[in-house]
Amino acid sequence: MSNLMNWTWFHKLGSPKWFYEISGRWLPGLAIAAALLLLVGTVWGLAFAPPDYQQGNSFRIIYIHVPAAFLAQSIYVMLAVAGVVGLVWKMKLADVALQQAAPVGAWMTAIALITGAIWGKPTWGTYWIWDARLTSMLILLFLYFGVIALGQAISNRDSAAKACAVLAVVGVINIPIIKYSVQWWNTLHQPATFSVIEKPAMPVQMWLPLLIMVLGFYCFFAAVLLMRMRLEVLRREARSSWVKNEIRGLVEGKR
Amino acid sequence: MSFASFADFLAMGNHGAYVWSAYGICLVVLVLNVLLPLQARRRYLQDEARRMRREESR
Numbered sequence: 258m259s260n261l262m263n264w265t266w267f268h269k270l271g272s273p274k275w276f277y278e279i280s281g282r283w284l285p286g287l288a289i290a291a292a293l294l295l296l297v298g299t300v301w302g303l304a305f306a307p308p309d310y311q312q313g314n315s316f317r318i319i320y321i322h323v324p325a326a327f328l329a330q331s332i333y334v335m336l337a338v339a340g341v342v343g344l345v346w347k348m349k350l351a352d353v354a355l356q357q358a359a360p361v362g363a364w365m366t367a368i369a370l371i372t373g374a375i376w377g378k379p380t381w382g383t384y385w386i387w388d389a390r391l392t393s394m395l396i397l398l399f400l401y402f403g404v405i406a407l408g409q410a411i412s413n414r415d416s417a418a419k420a421c422a423v424l425a426v427v428g429v430i431n432i433p434i435i436k437y438s439v440q441w442w443n444t445l446h447q448p449a450t451f452s453v454i455e456k457p458a459m460p461v462q463m464w465l466p467l468l469i470m471v472l473g474f475y476c477f478f479a480a481v482l483l484m485r486m487r488l489e490v491l492r493r494e495a496r497s498s499w500v501k502n503e504i505r506g507l508v509e510g511k512r
Numbered sequence: 513m514s515f516a517s518f519a520d521f522l523a524m525g526n527h528g529a530y531v532w533s534a535y536g537i538c539l540v541v542l543v544l545n546v547l548l549p550l551q552a553r554r555r556y557l558q559d560e561a562r563r564m565r566r567e568e569s570r
Contacts, residue, residue, distance in 0.1 A: 295542075303535070304521060307514055315527040321538040364541050372534040379530050481545050488553045491560075501564060508561040 271348045273490045274499050280483045287480040294473030301466035309463075318376040320467055323450055324474035326369035329397060330432055332362035332478065336404065337429035340422030350486075352418035353493070355425060356408050357485035361478060363401035370394055381445045389438035390446040393431060400428040414493075 302320035309316035336355050343351035373391070374384040385391065404421050411417035439448050450459075450467070459467075494500045515521040524531045 314524040318534045375534045
């Protein structure tokens with residue numbers, strides 16, 4: 258009996274109605290936190306952080322490049338986790354999360370690649386090289402495209418969910434390749450900016466705004482993901498009475 | 513402040529074009545990621561309300 262009690266939250270999480278209610282309560286706070294963190298981090302990083310002694314002011318691109326690259330990889334790991342949950346426990350909400358996170362992950366990968374290319378020009382003298390870090394990030398972008406295309410191409414929802422989950426789980430092998438690419442192969446790309454075990458090589462005025470930007474990007478993703486998932490839940494549950502009531506309330510509330 | 517003047521801030525020590533284009537692209541992508549789902553939600557709610565009214569009047 259006590260064992261059953263411990264898992265109630267997990268089964269609740271599978272209930273679209275419960276998710277819709279709890280996410281509606283979290284969303285405003287996450288959105289405000291994201292806006293504040295991104296605003297403070299951007300102003301601090303652009304105007305107040307000291308310039309790099311080698312790269313000058315072009316290093317300020319780090320404040321969007323690194324958070325976007327972190328998020329791009331974290332979101333893919335999230336897709337894989339959602340994929341496992343969907344495959345093992347047949348939780349429908351896991352598929353909603355997977356489908357709705359994938360486009361955001363693709364956008365974040367694109368930001369990381371584009372800002373990295375722009376940063377590469379003044380720093381390395383070239384926008385692009387086919388080295389391990391850049392190539393594995395490009396593969397990450399194509400994995401996202403694969404998940405999105407697969408989800409849209411298969412009309413049967415359960416088959417699409419299964420196919421996307423398998424691709425997400427298999428593709429996660431690319432994540433350690435991205436992480437260790439700067440150590441395994443010779444590269445122009447600089448090594449990791451943050452490490453759990455070592456003190457940052459940068460002065461505090463440089464890495465604190467970076468930390469704020471990373472937190473801001475994660476809050477931004479959480480808010481956008483909840484927003485997208487809530488709409489998808491309404492779409493998939495359109496036949497149920499609570500969704501009809503919710504839509505009626507939302508439309509009438511606006512008038 | 514790490515810059516002496518606003519002109520210095522815009523110039524970013526000859527790296528202005530790189531820094532501002534990177535930030536501009538990032539801003540556009542983030543704004544799109546907020547606006548597109550909001551727009552999709554508004555459209556869905558309108559369509560769904562219309563559909564429900566049609567079904568009720570039948």
